Amino acid sequence: MSQLYKRMAVIGCGLIGSSVVRAAREKGCVGEIVVTDASEAVLERVRALGLADVVTTSPAEAVKGADLVVFATPVMAVAGAMKACARAIEPGATVTDVGSVKGAVAEALTAAAPDGVFVIPGHPIAGAEHSGPDAGLAELFEGRWVILTPREAGDPAYAAATEKLTSFWQQLGAQVEIMDEKHHDLVLAVTSHLPHLIAYNIVGTAADLEQVTEAEVMKYSAGGFRDFTRIAASDPTMWRDIFLANKDAVLEILGRFTEDLQALSRAIRWGEGDKLHELFTRTREIRRGIIALGQESAEPNFGRDRGKH
Amino acid sequence: MSQLYKRMAVIGCGLIGSSVVRAAREKGCVGEIVVTDASEAVLERVRALGLADVVTTSPAEAVKGADLVVFATPVMAVAGAMKACARAIEPGATVTDVGSVKGAVAEALTAAAPDGVFVIPGHPIAGAEHSGPDAGLAELFEGRWVILTPREAGDPAYAAATEKLTSFWQQLGAQVEIMDEKHHDLVLAVTSHLPHLIAYNIVGTAADLEQVTEAEVMKYSAGGFRDFTRIAASDPTMWRDIFLANKDAVLEILGRFTEDLQALSRAIRWGEGDKLHELFTRTREIRRGIIALGQESAEPNFGRDRGKH
Numbered sequence: 001m002s003q004l005y006k007r008m009a010v011i012g013c014g015l016i017g018s019s020v021v022r023a024a025r026e027k028g029c030v031g032e033i034v035v036t037d038a039s040e041a042v043l044e045r046v047r048a049l050g051l052a053d054v055v056t057t058s059p060a061e062a063v064k065g066a067d068l069v070v071f072a073t074p075v076m077a078v079a080g081a082m083k084a085c086a087r088a089i090e091p092g093a094t095v096t097d098v099g100s101v102k103g104a105v106a107e108a109l110t111a112a113a114p115d116g117v118f119v120i121p122g123h124p125i126a127g128a129e130h131s132g133p134d135a136g137l138a139e140l141f142e143g144r145w146v147i148l149t150p151r152e153a154g155d156p157a158y159a160a161a162t163e164k165l166t167s168f169w170q171q172l173g174a175q176v177e178i179m180d181e182k183h184h185d186l187v188l189a190v191t192s193h194l195p196h197l198i199a200y201n202i203v204g205t206a207a208d209l210e211q212v213t214e215a216e217v218m219k220y221s222a223g224g225f226r227d228f229t230r231i232a233a234s235d236p237t238m239w240r241d242i243f244l245a246n247k248d249a250v251l252e253i254l255g256r257f258t259e260d261l262q263a264l265s266r267a268i269r270w271g272e273g274d275k276l277h278e279l280f281t282r283t284r285e286i287r288r289g290i291i292a293l294g295q296e297s298a299e300p301n302f303g304r305d306r307g308k309h
Numbered sequence: 310m311s312q313l314y315k316r317m318a319v320i321g322c323g324l325i326g327s328s329v330v331r332a333a334r335e336k337g338c339v340g341e342i343v344v345t346d347a348s349e350a351v352l353e354r355v356r357a358l359g360l361a362d363v364v365t366t367s368p369a370e371a372v373k374g375a376d377l378v379v380f381a382t383p384v385m386a387v388a389g390a391m392k393a394c395a396r397a398i399e400p401g402a403t404v405t406d407v408g409s410v411k412g413a414v415a416e417a418l419t420a421a422a423p424d425g426v427f428v429i430p431g432h433p434i435a436g437a438e439h440s441g442p443d444a445g446l447a448e449l450f451e452g453r454w455v456i457l458t459p460r461e462a463g464d465p466a467y468a469a470a471t472e473k474l475t476s477f478w479q480q481l482g483a484q485v486e487i488m489d490e491k492h493h494d495l496v497l498a499v500t501s502h503l504p505h506l507i508a509y510n511i512v513g514t515a516a517d518l519e520q521v522t523e524a525e526v527m528k529y530s531a532g533g534f535r536d537f538t539r540i541a542a543s544d545p546t547m548w549r550d551i552f553l554a555n556k557d558a559v560l561e562i563l564g565r566f567t568e569d570l571q572a573l574s575r576a577i578r579w580g581e582g583d584k585l586h587e588l589f590t591r592t593r594e595i596r597r598g599i600i601a602l603g604q605e606s607a608e609p610n611f612g613r614d615r616g617k618h
Contacts, residue, residue, distance in 0.1 A: 100532070125531050145529060187525050190515050192532025198507055199533070201573055203592040205566045206499050216496050218598045220454060222434050223409070223501025224508070226599060227536050233596035236589035243577050243585055254574055257514045258567070264510050265563055268552050276552055280545035283512040287542035289527045290535060 006031040009066035013037045016098045017072030018136030023172040026138045036062040045133045059085035071097035076241035079108035091116030094161045101245040102149045102181035118161035122148045131235040142173035149181035189249035199231035315340040318375035322346045325407045326381030327445030335447045338480040345371040354442045368394035380406035385550035388417035400425030403470045410554040411458045411490035427470035431457045440544040451482035458490035498558035508540035
């Protein structure tokens with residue numbers, strides 16, 4: 001492992017930001033680490049945990065002299081944070097982020113970036129149930145995918161900056177994939193945003209029922225519901241922002257989901273067992289594909305905590 | 310642990326049936342164990358695994374002399390299996406099942422049961438990702454809930470049989486709850502059937518998209534989708550039967566879910582961040598309730614495999 005950047009500024013130090021800090025420190029791929037956050041309580045924890053070399057309340061102060069600036073705030077806060085520090089970012093610096101939406105965020109970063117700064121949006125597909133600086137883990141990115149969505153083609157200096165950022169994530173243990181930002185937002189709408197929306201919705205529906213109490217829902221949650229509650233416990237601000245920032249792709253995928261659900265509902269109403277069986281057999285194949293890809297353990301025990309019917 | 314029944318007949322030996330067999334054997338709460346199944350391949354495995362004292366293709370043969378008969382077939386197959394052996398069930402025997410739907414199954418069992426037989430429907434809320442006799446585990450019911458839905462009030466012999474069946478499940482490590490069968494079907498529609506329906510649907514929707522490939526869906530599934538694929542890999546026949554047998558409750562809950570989803574969709578379209586934030590905060594509380602109940606580990610590491618956004 002070698003030092004790639006001499007000074008890394010991390011703007012926003014929640015789960016992902018603090019994991020980047022921990023991992024970069026452990027791997028030795030950055031020199032100095034500067035952290036800033038809009039919350040004084042978060043900075044207090046960052047100080048107590050001894051995560052950074054410099055802790056500051058000022059984004060402009062944080063980016064001074066940094067050759068790598070990582071925005072790790074909720075996605076709707078990136079634009080404001082960038083505006084607050086853009087003029088202090090030095091030419092030649094790489095600016096990236098970790099948000100789950102790329103189109104809107106990339107637009108905001110690029111619009112505010114001074115000349116000579118390389119804006120290379122990014123998204124590590126990694127996370128954990130808990131949020132905040134205490135929840136971060138140095139190994140969070142090990143074996144995970146990081147998607148980069150570079151915006152400029154044909155500029156050799158930009159290409160070199162992208163290569164360097166790729167090496168950075170690789171040193172943190174991740175595999176890097178390059179993708180068009182619009183496509184990223186559609187892929188993530190399917191694999192992450194819709195699942196979260198559905199999970200939030202089903203938990204909300206269950207909580208509002210008159211005939212079944214919340215206590216019963218919790219007590220008998222092992223039959224499948226519990227898995228949804230874990231997803232629906234994700235950070236509310238982060239997820240509000242994701243749905244607002246990726247509105248078009250989310251609504252498009254949600255439209256397809258709703259159409260399919262209506263057909264499924266109709267099949268149940270009319271007792272069309274064959275249609276149900278056909279779908280349920282097909283979805284099994286996808287699971288097998290994921291296991292074959294090594295994205296998930298196939299051990300029978302892994303399912304144990306799963307519950308059923 | 311003491312022997313409660315002298316001969317247990319298990320009709321259908323998949324994941325749950327074979328787990329009942331393994332657990333009952335290990336705890337010594339039954340004398341002889343007889344297994345039957347509609348599939349010769351399953352019986353072959355039961356023989357190879359040495360699970361039962363007697364293995365037979367005939368349900369009527371299986372129940373002869375049994376004081377406990379456990380139906381562990383897919384729910385729509387219970388009626389047929391019961392008809393095939395009802396006349397051979399001896400007076401004083403207890404007949405139960407393990408299905409995820411109680412109303413329709415209880416009706417079928419009661420209709421066919423000879424006089425003097427105690428029909429006490431049941432449902433262990435336990436399971437695993439894999440199916441079949443090889444997937445069974447002696448410890449599957451440890452710490453799990455088993456819901457019994459007794460049908461006759463005021464008959465002391467029936468009450469005694471219910472007590473005995475309760476002890477049986479307790480010896481297998483479960484906690485037993487008594488519930489009205491209609492209410493059971495509604496509770497399970499919320500905590501298990503709707504989650505499965507939604508998971509099957511979302512995986513189907515993802516597989517059918519033109520703009521995102523199946524390979525991409527699998528590759529980036531760590532962001533939430535993967536959890537749904539695990540649920541959507543559940544046994545197709547078992548689940549087809551559950552939706553057909555619990556149609557009314559499932560459609561009722563699905564109607565509520567769809568209504569809520571439309572409101573959520575509208576909030577995204579109109580950029581109503583506060584509404585989203587309010588819901589996402591509320592659903593977090595349910596998760597905390599489940600953790601407080603001890604139904605789930607709260608360890609940060611547990612969430613690690615979860616992925617995010």
